[in-house]
Amino acid sequence: MIALNINGQRREVDVPPDMPLLWVLRDVLGMTGTKFGCGMALCGACTVHLDGQAIRSCMTPVSAIGQAKITTIESVGATPNGAKVQKAWLDLEVIQCGYCQSGQIMSATALLDTNRHPSDADIDAAMAGNICRCGTYPRIREAIKRAAAEG
């Protein structure tokens, strides 16, 4: 049994230690908000927070997590920046198919958590790991600025 702290709850899972967190969330715990896109840390669809930092859950073995607090898209709205990001996303109609957006929102929230007023270059650096096949990048950029402006 491996004990994890997910969205403030203690969850015990009986899985191989090398199993990536992504599949524990999706297939074992049924938390399907976190998405699979590439499985190789190339696309960012699987982004979650580990102690507030954006990480790719598809390449993070559960055994490496220990006591770190995991936050997923299902509860990021409970954090101040997560809520601002979600709202800005809707206000500016960022989303198209939406499949990448869990990851985009997690990366954007982690950015704002460490940088209250990101520049374009900061946004590029924080978001370049998140692919959006629908091409919502211009609106993601605007929405991050909008969320930052909410103070």
Add this chain to the structure above:
Amino acid sequence: MSENPTELTRREFFGLTASAVFVYGFHVPASGAGEPAKDAAFAPNAFIRIDDQGTVTFISPQVEMGQGVYTSLAMMVAEELDANWSKVRVEHAPPNAKLYFNPMLGVQATGNSNSIRAFWKPLRQASATTRACLVEAAAGTWKVPAAECRTQEGKVIHDRTQRTLDYGSLVTAAAAITPPKDVPLKDPATFRLIGHPVKRLDTPDKTNGRAKYGIDARPPGVRIATLAKSPVLGGKVGRVDDSRARALPGVRQIVVLDDLVAVVGDHMWAAKQGLAALDIAWNDGSNGAVSTDLIWSRLREASKRDGAVAKEVGRVSDVFAQGDVATAEYEMPLLAHVTMEPLNCTVHVTPTSVEVWTGTQVMTRVQGEIAKGANVPESQVTVHNHLLGGGFGRRLEADMAYDAARIAKQVKGPVKVVWTREEDIRHDYYRPAYHTILAARLDRGRIAGWKHKVSGSAVLARWLPPAFQKGVDPDGVDSAADIPYDIPNYRVEFNREEPPGVNTAFWRGVGPNNNVFAIESFMDELARSAGQDPIAFRRAHLDKVPRLQAALDLVKQRSGWGTPLPQRCGRGVSAQTSFGSFLATVVECEVDEAGEVRLKRVTTAVDTGLPVNPDTIAAQLQGGLIFGLTAALYGQITLKDGRVEQSNFHDYQMLRMNQVPPIEVHVIRSAELPGGIGEAGTASAVPALRNAIYAATGVALRRMPIDSKLLAKTVRT
């Protein structure tokens, strides 16, 4: 945005903050979508159901893959129904070709950017008829003439006696009324929803993990499977040694079929690990020698043949006999779709039924392929559609359903088959490679004769065989046979040549991608040889297409066209009427000494007719343009020894945040019939970028994707 009276303003795009507060009303039932009306409900047609609480459920024949149709089609329904928007819900339609066929395609399918165009009349007609029944029901209750009643926000109102009735209270009476025929539609000038900014219904749940895509289906007891097909396309399974895989924790079953091997596990990790632990010997079959070079040499050889004539106006041969003819050959590569949501399909086969959970653009075809794969009658197959994590044409195919059904037939209980990204890319149905030859003769700066010959795969011949007539694939010549330019003599030919061993399919932008690229590249080359400005040259050939002239004028004004740029920077234009939208795009780029291209700015102007949900138009153009720019810079599937060489995002690259420039979209105010918009941007981006590079470097690229080696160290001419 702008103060130009011909353009939509910022307020018309986004509305005022206050008006943007709509109640979100999207829900996807776990099952039973599109079920017949319950007792206290009024369901006069396949699209609309109103319950006694006044909730209007729109059963959408078109699927939501990001293009916003659940909202824009619901707006069309709510408009003619005078529904209360906060009480409108959307459900996915079940497979039923009779009820939910797309009038422009003849099958139940979402594609070719035609959802609004195809359903503009039928959905509004169905809604207006429904409204008429509700009015008659109220008039009957009040014993007043129906003509004295009006409707607004989900109520019938009789002004003279100041009485109102909610739609919900009228459903029983309305259900008893025979729907009248030929109910008039609203005058567009009176639209309250259509043309006004409305928040999308599907997006709130996409911000919090609640939205359900096919890949998120979890019927009780579901196991997860992943599969491998022969690396050599079309190869078969030889021998499989599964001893190591079976020993892995969580691995439950190995399914070996003629052409694929799947590992079923408790979770995707077990399935993936199990697959990696298999020792599979494949029989390569006949495609082991297929390579990119072979495909191109065959296609180039085929292009020397005369093609089947798709269009002939005047006599090109006479014009060409008069002297100089410019010719150019353009080539487009095979491309993968790479929807963000990898292919997947969940299937539960029982002795008496098959239940399916997936996201598809072709519901009835999935039903058919499942029936075939599970070897049961179609009537036993229930399909639950989901939101699609991207379609782009990939989900106009049902091969994944067939594979999943064959696997599920061997498995007890439900199984979700999930493709790895690698399998998704290596076993796609690819956008065809095309070879296009253009020839033209200029006479005093005008095009006097034009010949356009496309060689490539005929996707429609496979996908919709009756559409392929006399050797012409209408998609293959789309935007070529109906070229917008006024040319007195022209001829368009199509030459079918299928790539050996490679499946081809529709891809965002379909036929126009290839033709607009070739035409618009050639137009720039002709403009240069005529010594004319690229926009002026196009404009001079568009006197009969004032809507495209207007788009060109606007994009010229908004893009800073003609203003000086630094060395090795350039602007390029493209113009098109594809999908019924009049679109002009200017791309500005910089090419560095090493030949690397940097995007600086993109400006698009469009007349897409009456806009239904204006911001959706802008969003679709932005996304479509980026899709095209991505293809121009990176897109290419190559084969070696019968194997696709690309496998994931490291070798099949996407544009990323740091590479995407500002993209401005200007929408021209229009009362014309709505056009299609989902794919238009994709087709326009590629030639506009190509022409920007031409302006920056003088290099006339003729093949996509852009080969930076050809652009290194050249100087601006």
